[in-house]
Amino acid sequence: MIALVDCNNFYASCERVFNPSMNGRPVVVLSNNDGCVIARSNEAKAIGITMGVPAFKAAELFRRYNVAVYSANFALYGDMSRRVMQILSDFTPRQEIYSVDECFLDLAGLHEDGQAMGYRMRERVGRWTGLPISVGIAPTKALAKIANRIAKKYPSRTGDVYVIDTEEKRLKALRWLPVEDIWGVGRRNAMKLYAAGVTRADDFARMPESWVRKQMTIKGVYLQRELNGVPAIDMEIEADKSKSFSVTRTFPREYETWDEVKERVVTFASLAAAKVRKQQSLCRRLEVFVQTSLYKDSDGPVTGAREVRFPFPTSSTLEIVDFVVAGLRSIYKPGRRYKRAGVTLYDFIEPEEWQPSLFAEMNPNPRHPRLMQAIDTINQKIEGGIRVASRDARTFKMNRAYLSRKYTTDIHEILEVKMNK
DNA sequence: TCTGGGGTCCTAGGACCC
């Protein structure tokens, strides 16, 4: 059996842990720049605040219902996530961390009753972190997802834990679940399925495999097997190295000068490069894009994008910054009002896989690795301690009007939290 | 005035090779 454990309303719940007075009150968390709603407590959902709604459109609801509003505090959520995952890994070493707030646990070989174990997980995570979780248990990952959904939907009847361990329960669950809510069925496939007269998961499970293969590719076939109780999607216990790193942002206002846009893009490239170094890869390509407002022009946003292939693999911020500025220069149009930009680093190789070129000018600067190491060490201790000069913090300030504090990652805050307890 | 961010995988089709 496989468990899918997931934190309820994760970001909103994290904020609540440190502000218990928010219990019972609607809580929402906003995206970068306080742009739109990205997490909601149950109370916030109940008063009709929808996922992704722009903050300015929900302002009236916020006021009327005395909603507690928070700017996203990803450092806090990341740290809470690490704690939850750590606790759950005690139940079985076979854990797949699927997202910041979810993990699969392979329960094979464990003798404890699933329901009982689910309650124990809930109890322990709740007591040790203050976060509420839901647990779904079933023979396959796709079914565990559904079990979890049932647990969430009927908290009082299930106690937030639901196990699909009989054929009867499996069929009942499939009859209950609309196709569009199946894990791996998105908007597009849902439309195809509806067009074919398929509206419930059990209809989908009975569709001819050839049809599924044709309409939904091999992934659809795996999914169908999983719903029929046959494992087809492997657990991924070992976290692979990432294949790309992106940093993209919407700006707080439109930028109309080269310097402003360049500063942002250089910053994004620097952040992404640090991630590449952290996983000890080298990078051979980047993509940079800039975009005008998604909402202003009636014919939609104008996007410019450019791929840059490096003459050698590198993880040096200095080298990557040069490449990204060259890329940006080739797409930047003076006079445009840019609202969003981003950088993706990808096409990684491992350092030992690469041989230097015979031509010196095609090789990376041999002194950069140690320089980067020194910079990373310093920046670990002093956030933003060293950066390339073309990054200028003064030119950019993100809106984070409702930011909570770094309760778990800043030593002063940690002491304060402890004293209050 | 104000509208998020970061990933992975699959497939078709083109380019190229022998």
Place this chain on the structure above:
DNA sequence: TCTGGGGTCCTAGGACCC
């Protein structure tokens, strides 16, 4: 009139996830 067959690699675009 008749115009091979098999394979790899790469990329863009689509679809999906949280």
